[in-house]
Amino acid sequence: MFTVSALYHFTRFDDPATLRGPMLSLCEHEGIKGTILIAAEGVNGTVAGPSQGIARLWRHIAALPGCADFVHKESSAQTMPFKRMKVRIKKEIVTMGQPNVDLRAASGHYVDPLDWNALITSPDVAVIDTRNDYEVGIGTFEGAIDPQTKTFREFPEWWAKNKHRFNNKKIAMFCTGGIRCEKSTNFLLGEGLEDVYHLKGGILKYLEHVPQKESTWEGECFVFDNRVSVGHGLVEGNYDQCYACRRPITQDDKTRSDYIKGMQCHQCIDEYTNEDRARFGERQRQIDAAAK
Numbered sequence: 001m002f003t004v005s006a007l008y009h010f011t012r013f014d015d016p017a018t019l020r021g022p023m024l025s026l027c028e029h030e031g032i033k034g035t036i037l038i039a040a041e042g043v044n045g046t047v048a049g050p051s052q053g054i055a056r057l058w059r060h061i062a063a064l065p066g067c068a069d070f071v072h073k074e075s076s077a078q079t080m081p082f083k084r085m086k087v088r089i090k091k092e093i094v095t096m097g098q099p100n101v102d103l104r105a106a107s108g109h110y111v112d113p114l115d116w117n118a119l120i121t122s123p124d125v126a127v128i129d130t131r132n133d134y135e136v137g138i139g140t141f142e143g144a145i146d147p148q149t150k151t152f153r154e155f156p157e158w159w160a161k162n163k164h165r166f167n168n169k170k171i172a173m174f175c176t177g178g179i180r181c182e183k184s185t186n187f188l189l190g191e192g193l194e195d196v197y198h199l200k201g202g203i204l205k206y207l208e209h210v211p212q213k214e215s216t217w218e219g220e221c222f223v224f225d226n227r228v229s230v231g232h233g234l235v236e237g238n239y240d241q242c243y244a245c246r247r248p249i250t251q252d253d254k255t256r257s258d259y260i261k262g263m264q265c266h267q268c269i270d271e272y273t274n275e276d277r278a279r280f281g282e283r284q285r286q287i288d289a290a291a292k
Helices: 015-030 051-062 113-120 152-166 179-190 201-209 276-291
Strands: 003-008 031-038 041-049 072-078 083-088 109-111 125-129 139-140 168-175 198-200 215-217
Touching: 003 051, 015 031, 015 051, 015 083, 015 139, 041 051, 041 215, 072 201, 083 139, 083 215, 109 113, 113 168, 113 198, 125 139, 152 179, 168 179, 168 201, 179 198, 198 201, 201 215
Parallel strands: 031 083, 109 198, 125 168, 168 198
Antiparallel strands: 003 041, 003 072, 031 041, 139 215
């Protein structure tokens, strides 16, 4: 079994580039794979590896400036869900088009997973799913609003067009692990709202701690690794992934005539050129050869 850790923390790094080398070296030494993003606003990533190696990575991150109380969530996988280790320097650790937001100044009210149901079933609360449309497509909370955004960068524009719908409403927002909601609640506070809430630890913490018989979650939760989705108790889900467009697909989707492994699915058949598909096909042949 491998320990899978989703982690993030907002702080201020004066020189993010200097943090990359030591973190990458530690991960490679410990057999950890996945992706970590570092920016002036903090650190974000999902990685997997031996439990002792992941624990050493946690200690390394906790020792970085302002990271003593960084957030991390754990689950497990029977096989390594990542192919390589990447540590990247970015403008934002979650892209909203606002790299200079100071999340230490203000964010929404945290709501513990065990208190979430009571909040979102209240008639004066509007529940907004801040994830991308393909993530929402395989699971969300009962009654949640889907902004149908393809990327998180589109959220501020969506809010500007739809904020009139939420007069006199409290706003409760959620995402996979909590990081998007840190920014989205900060954004809404900047828009003048006061009653803004978000699910502490995200959907993953909810699925981990709330019993299925008491859950208001419907479907599965998309995750950004080779597990593709997880369900209650963070058990691996039933979805695969189209490795052309990265959207989740079912086993039935893979039997359709327009599905070609690694090259296209019914959701992206009109989105790529023949040159793109040829490149995808070569990548898939290399993956298959490496697996053999």
